[in-house]
Structure formats: C-alpha cells, structure tokens
Amino acid sequence: VVMAFKKVNSRRHIGLQQLSSLASIGRTLLGPTKSCKFIIDESTHESVLTCSVVRLLENLDASSAVGQLLHETIQAQHKEYKTGMTTLLFLLGAWSNAVLDCLQQNIPLSVIVSVMSEGLDSCIAKVQCLQISIHNLYQRPDSVRIEGNDKTSIDSEHSLSELVGNEMPESHLITSSYSKKMRLTHSRHFNTLGKSHCLPNQPNLFQGHFTGPATDSYECSNLGQLAMSLSHGNRSSMKLVQDIIRCQQQSADKVSDSHTGYIQFNISEVVTCCLSGLSDSYSCACQGYVTLISPEKAAVTKQLQDKPLQIILVDGDLTERYRHLGFNRSSNVRMVSEGVSIPENSSISWINCMLDILIQSKVNLILVRGNVCENVMEKCILNKMLIINPVTPNVLQAFGEVTGAEPVTYLTQMNEHCVGNGAFVNLWRTGELTTVEVGNEVPISIKAPGIPLVTAVLSSTIAAKMQAVEDQFWTCAYRLHHALSDQAVFLGGGAVELLCLSHLQKLEKQSLKSLGEFHNASPWLAGSLARYEPTVLKALASGWAQYLSTVMCNTANCASAFEASTSIQHHLNRAAVCYSSLAYILKEFSKGDQDIAGTDHVSKPGEVLKTYDNVTAKVEAWRRALDLVLLVLQTDAEIITDPKRKQLLNSQESSEFMFL
C-alpha cells in the first residue's frame, strides 16, 4: 500500500474554491420565494424536482474530500434542526469567497481564523437582544418583550414601543440569556399573566375545540400568529401544523380530563401520509395513523370497521428466517430424524404455527415494524386479520401506550400482556364522506381512544411535487417545535443579519481588545492585528450582506443586486447615525411592512404579521458554516490512505501527489 500526499494550500486555496463552487448551486433556493431545480440523470433521463438543499445534495455526486465534508455538515444541521440548511450552504459559499479574498491580500491565515471566529462570537452575542420570548407573544399581541437577563421578572419587561420611545441604554439589552431551556409548562408568566390579560371574547382560531375555560384558548390564538410568522411563506403547511397541535391538544385533554391550556407540541408523535395525485384540498391533520394499503386489505378493513379490535405490535420482521439483532445463527447444527417420518415442509408448519397463535389470541390488527412473509399475509386476509407494515417505532409506541399492547419480537413470545384492546380501523374518508383511491392503494385510518399520534395527510396533484410538499411540512413543523423549545424567536425578515452588519461596522472602528484574547495564533500576530482586522471583519460582514441582497433579489423585492445593496447600505447608514442601531432596527422591523427581506405576507387588511426566525437553528447554521470554512482554510494537504497507485499516477493531477 502506498500513501499519497497532495498539497492543497497556496494563495488560491483549492479547497475553498471547491467549497465556494459547490455552495453556489444553492443560491436560488434562498428566501421564501424559491426557484425549484430539475436534476436530470443523463443516462436514464430520469429527473427530480427539488427546492431544498438537502434533496439537492442527495442527488449530487460530490465525492471530493471537501464535497464530503460539505455533505456531512448539511446533513448534521438537517438531522438536528430540519431548518437552516439553505442559510448554511449560502454562507459557506459567501464566506469561502470572502476568505479567498483575504488570502489574496496576503493576510496571515491565523489572523483570518482568529478574527473571523471571534467576530462571529461577538455577533452572536449581540443578536441575542433581538430574541423575543414567546411568553410575551402569548400575553399581549401588540407588544414584544425584549429578553432581559436570566431572571425574567415582570418588572424588567419592556414592550417594544416603550423601548423605542424611551431609548433604553443599549448595554442593558445586551445582557441577554442565551440558552434558556425552561419548559413552557413551568412558566410563571404563562400561569399568571396569560390569564390576567385575557379577553374572553377574543376571536380565535381554535374556538370551540376546548373544553376548558375560554381564557386558556386565548393563548392559542397567538400561537396561530407565531406559527404564521414562522411559516416564511408556506402558509398552507403551517396551517396543517396548527391543526396537528390542536389534535394533540384534544387527545391530551380527553386523557387528563382537564384542560391545562399549555401548548404541547410533541413532534415525535407526528407522522405523514402522502396521497400523491390528489388535489391539495385533501391535506389535513388526522387523529391516529393514516396509511395506504392494498385493495385486498381494504376489503378486510371494511369488514372490521367500527368494531373495537384486539391489536398486537411486532417489533421486527414476521418471517420465518428473522432473528433479532445480535443473534448469531450457528452453521454447524444439523437436524437428524430417527426412523421413517414423512418429511414435513418446515415453512408450512411455521406459517400454520403463527396463524394458530394469532387466531388463539383473537387479534384482528397486527402492526409490524419490518417485513411480513407473503404467505402469512395471505392467510391473515383470509382469516379477517389486518397486517399493516412497515410502521415506524413511534407508531408502535403510540399504539402500545393507549391500547396496552406490549411490543413483541416473535409471535411465540405472545401472552395476555401483549394484546391490546380498543383499536379501530376505518377507510379514510374525506369531508364528503367518500373514500378515495391513490394509485392502486386505499388510505385507511387506525385509531384508539386518546391516541396522541396525529397523521398529517399530504396531497399534491403533481406527483413530482410530493416530496417537496412533505419536506416543507416537516420544515414548518420543526420551526414551530424549535420556537417552543427555545422559548424564543428572532425578529426575522433580515433584522438579525442587519444588526450583525451594523455591529461589525462598529467593531471595525474599535481595536481588537473588545474581541478578547487572541487564542490560536503566534503572539506576534496579536501585535500586527490592527492592520488586518478591519479587512477580515469586512469579509465576515460580506457574507451577511450577500445573504440579505440575495434574499431581496430572489423575492423580486429588488430588481438588481445593486439596488438591494443600496437599500441595505441606506439602512446601515441610518442605523449608524441613530442613537442605538438596535433601537433603529427594532423600530423599522416592528412596523411589519418594512421587512427588508420583503417576505410576502398576504395578510388580512389591518393585520400586521411579523416574520420570525428560529434562534438556535439560525445561529448554529452560521457557526457550522464558518467552522467548515475555517477547517478547510487551515487544511494544507490531503492524505489518501489507500490509493490505487496506478490510478493516481495516470490521473491528470499525478504531479501534485507525493508518495511515501
């Protein structure tokens, strides 16, 4: 085995160039108005329609080391937050270019690394004051409290109008708490203030669905506003998310028999069912589990309708050869038979055995996590038993909780504890009580009293759009989920980015002392820093400036990048002459119509809808983007551990490799 070694660093850093060109593909996906992309496979002429970064990267072949790292970073953000991937990709590109510019100007690499990461830290600390606690959104619709310090005492609250009017000292605002992980249900505000401020006759979205006093439902109407403010243009998806929360609330109320009034959005108890080819109007939230099954099973469903059913849950495959994870089949065991016996077909006897167990335990509904043997499936249909597979673990869990069924891995484990009661199956019907058919399949719904599981039924007339509709639904659901778990949202529509720009402008004029001790560079660099710092901070700022101007162009709010940047500069200049740039931004953005990102808000007349962003997801997307850029920047060589020597020698780049 030979080791190849390839130097990548030079004035034109190849890794950063790769990163920048890979990131450029996502430019048009930024902002609420996205342009979809077709990805065409030239060999099969198959094409995919996509408008999300994750799907785009899934379909691209980026096998270079940098491509691999990029893919990993986007996946990590996706796994954790389900939102912010487009921002991440865009900033990756913008910052890569900015760093390349710095290198061109002979700025030492360690200075770029230190100033950029300290600069980002400083910006992140600064923008915390644009956090809006969601308690305040519940309390008074017109006022927005600015995050104070850790003790969210009622006295220290300031409504937005107070703040702008009185010109609060800025230092007071910066001392914000960053990661408050208080649960909504423990909030004092929620209990006391929410009720004291309520207006019983306030019209609200969910009226009539609550058994509790009207005071509690007041809070939910503001949840509706919060949700819409987080929808970023996907109003229909967000409406669906709200319906889901309402469904969860209803079943929670039924179980506890007393309405608590707290919003609990349990995203792990949401599943989707895609009805491709049906009109968008079929989209809705449904209590229980909705899934598509074959017409044969649908026939069984018809016979089982409206009767309480015995249910079992199988956490594995329902096949003869299946064994649980970690079971090693021994290969050296041989069956021997004594005397003359008729060779019995073991697989037929296994099927019969399974069927016996099912019949004896009088179950009609079997949810299986994995595969099911075809023959067992057929026999079950004949015996009026409905097998649904594959189902996800959270579905098994939900049915286990409400029916009392204990999941089993093998049917041979069955005993009286494993069978649950009270599940109902129905053909899924739309409002007009007609059943539908999707392709060759029929949707059915499985319910049990008090089940917390809610299915988002999604439909789209255009089959190619189905995936995108599902992605958009999850993005909206996770945005609201994160807002509730962060307990706060950012004032959106570009406010956060604009504050970063104005903050960096100020930092450029100050010395580095404000950024703290130099951390990972030679001591001499700290001395010569004053010369380089403004350039590097400008480079950092250029990322957000490009971000804002691209969003403005994509939403057709601005005709050209030039117009966009003029508008941003205009705001920055006005913020700079203002007593506090924070107060300026708050004032401008609280008008609602002044979104510089120009988010499309087709709201009712007189209703002003603000745009909000997620706090942690946004800040983490910035961090991950800069982390990757700096990681690639600091890399000066690639080491290929197991190369095909000949392949490398024959490649065009062979001169760049060194062999050990």
Add this chain to the structure above:
Amino acid sequence: MSRIEVKKPSLCTNEPFSTESVSRSLSVLSEIVKSCYGRSGRLKQLHNGMGGYVCTTSQSCVLLGGLSVTHPVLKLLTASVQNHKSRFSDCGLFTAILCCSLVENFRRLNLVSCTVIKISKHLLSLCTDYLKSEACGCRISVDFNSTKTLLCLVRSILTSKPACMLNKKEADYISTLILKAFLLTIPHNVETNVALGKCIIVPVKDKRVADSNLFPGLLIEIPEFEFPKFPVKRVSSSTIKMALFCISMSGDFLGAREGTVMVKHGVSLDSAILDQLLNLSKQMVNDGVGLVVCQKVIHPALKQYLKEQRVITVDRVGIAMMEPLSQMTGSQPIASLHSLSSSCYGSLKDLRTETFASKEFLHLIPHDTLVCSLILCNRNETAWGELKLACETAEHVLLLTVKQPLALLGGGCTETHLASYIRHKSFDMCSSTFKDLCCSPAEYQIVSDAFCCSVESVACCLEHDGGEILIDRHYGHFWSVESGFPSDSDWSNLVLKCGCGICNNQQNLNWCVLQRQCGRFAPKSCYNETCVNSKDDLVLDCFTAKYNGLQVAVETANLILEVSCIIEDQN
C-alpha cells in the same frame, strides 16, 4: 500435483540513504509533521480517495496511523513515535519532528556515523541530566494546592489541536471539565493500594461544545422507546442489586465452535437455550436483582419476562463499559449461563433516568463515585473525534503529572532554552570527554551545533505564518515577531510575550534572531513562584512525555544513522 515455486532471493540495499527516494520520502514525512505542529498548525485531510469518511486532523497518532509508509527506515521512525505516543499520549509530533531534523542534520555533516552517534548520545545525557536537575531553568514544579497550573497544562493540550475547533471560552470550559473528571477519579481515602477510577467519554455529536457536561457515576444511553416506565426494584432504600453479564444472552447456540452438532428432529435448540436463559432469570428475580446489564444482546423474550417481573434490562453496553461497571458496582462479570453464584451480584446506590441533548440515559449512581461520565459534544464528526483524542491525552497527562509533579515551559521556550544551555555547556567541555568519545573537539562542536539546530528547529515549527523567531540572551526563551525587520531593530517594541507566556516585553532581555549571531550564553531560570502563580494563561507541556520524547527521538535518529544495509524478503 503440487506446484513448486522457486524462492525469490532477498533484496539487499547497501547504504540506504544514498538512494534518492529515501531522502525524498523522509523529507515529505518531515514536511507533514512539521506543518501540523502547534496551535496554528495546518490540518490534514485523511480519506481513502473514494468518497469515504474524511478525517481532518493534526495529531500524530491519527496521521501516522493513517499513513502507510513502505520504506523500512520510515517504518522504523513511525513505529518509534507511535510507541512513544501509546505510552505517554502526548508529544508525538515533537518526537517525530526532532527525529526527522536530527537525521537530516546529521546526514549533512560528512562525519563517520559512529562518531556522530557517540557524540549525540553524550549530548542527550547532558540534556536529560539538566532537565532532571534542580537547576533546570525550563521546568516548573506543579503545585497541587491550586488548579491553575493543572488547568494551564490541560488547556495547552486542547489549544494545540486546532482541528477541535474550540474558541477560547470553549477551551476553558472543556479544560475545567477534564480536570474535574480527573479529580473525581481519585479516591478520598488513600490506602496502600491506590486505584484510580475511570472517566468514560459519552459521545454526543452534532451538539454545541458548551452542551458538554460531567456526571458522577455512569451514563448508559438507552435506545428510544426502551426507557423503563416502572420504579426500580430495591433491596433497601439505598441499595439496588444488579447482575452484570459479559456473554451474549441473545439465545444463540454457543456450544461447539468446531464440528457439527446433531439435533434430533422435533427438538428445538433455540427454545432449549431460551429455557435455560429463563431459568437463570427466575433465579435472579428470586434473588431480588433489580437491574440486569449485558455487554452483548439480551433475547427479546428474556427482556419481556424480566420487564414483567419489574427488572430493568440494559443490553449492548459494549466492552469498554465492562471494567468501570464492574469496578463501580462490585459485580463479577458473569460468563456462564449454567450457574449463578449470588456473590457475582453488585450493588448500586441509585438508578435514575436522564434526558440529555434529546437522548435518553440510565444514570447508574454507585456508593462511592470513582467513576464519572463526561458527556462530550462537538458540532461535527471530525471535530468530535479530534476533541475526544485531546481529552484522553489530557487525562493521561494529568496522571503522569501526579506521578512526577513537574511541567516544562511550552510554546517553544523549553527547546530554545535547552539548546542555549547545550551550546554553552558543550563549548567548555573538558578534554577527557573528547578522549572518552574518541573524537576531536572540532568534531564535537560540529555535532553539537547540528544537535542544537535540530532542537531549535522544533521550536521554529510553531511559526506557520512567516514570522521571525527571536531568542532572548537572558532566559533563552522563544519569541516571535513579524518578518521583514532588520536584525538590528529595537526588538523590545515589536515583541509582546514569549512562547510560554512567562516573560513580557517590559524586561529588557537583549533579543536576537534565532540561530544568527546570538553567541553563547548560560540561560538563566526565570522561574519563581509568584511569577508563575500570577499568570493563568501559561503554555505548559507534560514533563514526563517530553522527556521521554526527547530520548526516543535521539535514540531513533541514532539507530537510523546506524543502518547500513536493508535486507528485504521478497517472497
């Protein structure tokens, strides 16, 4: 018919260094390790070139583990460094760079290699004697009454690995956690047999570093939906009985590894084993066991039975958890399904469930907490891996420091100081020494210069941004300034502080450019208690690891120089 193949003759290479390929490979290796050194070191991407996992690193163990070197001379070098690294965890790059530099510098000398080797051995003994002596000016003793020095030591290790992607605040936070974890593993009552506990690193990737945390006791991640929903069975209010299994309880047939087992038709081997497992479980239930932990897999039917009996089961904990589990609870790992002695059981003080970073954990709390769990978070896979290695190194260094409570000045100061000392010392060597070494004073001087240059070149590798390296003629510390100034500049306006952070530009220290008309001088010790204790951002290195690294580097270089012939078996 058997085929007979004629054996190939062995390949013999005389004077291995005369071939160009070896020196080229050596210089590539040397370039790789030099460019990685220090807190602003450049990173390397390791991958298989076919779309596999990309690891970004600057640590010697990952680099050398990933490199597949073919030449025997290079293999010798990397094996020595890896061996040092496995014993001391730290100073791997230092060892590798010094060794490469020594080989390169000595080979240029045009002296007989045995003379070079003898002299360099003598120089090494001068170094080690000095480092061990009380008079040594580049070491400080570690004060265990305060955490300052220990924190500096840990922080220096973390910040020297830039691929961890830590900012200053994060580095401080993780340093504190590591030190806390280490202190938790030290027993309160010191008896004759002191056994340290263990710190288990629990991986939580894709989270912020600031989310990392430390828990006394053991945290075991539980898969989603397997969270126990009933209270644990207790023997008394503060005792939970537990059983620990190190064999698979998955119900597979373990009997014969070789040969064939005949099973009569109608007999099910699987259910026979399951029956045996169930009998075992019945005994445990009767004995009042509340928790069953298995290194491998537990059969689902067994889990179901134990759950019905209100016994909590945890399986697939892995081999790494076994030793701390057994140490912490006093359980004897059970390796048989046949017999179960009640002396095998261990006990816990409490068992809780924790949800952390959207993962669910069982928290095992022992009676005395010598075992702790460090939940380590970092944003991405490669940075997490790098941070984990750095934490393990730091933990090992703390242990070495307890054994030998000394630390060396970091940031290049030890190297420049030591080189100045050797230059000074070797200048007035008495003639009997030359006789003993069978060399002329001139030869001794040449080798000594090459030796000192090599040591200094390690310090020079800390500078990656084109700065100029200075040394002061007073303490012999390492300083850096921006390049491009004439050598007679007034350096005191340009320098800020020395590499280790003890000295600053306030003292007029008589700076000069390293390796350029600095003359010989006896470097003084700048160490005094107040000076060290007043600074909390010193850069320090582990004494034991660096001391050994120095020896390994010189001895390996000598060995490489001695190689005159390589015999390779080509079959």
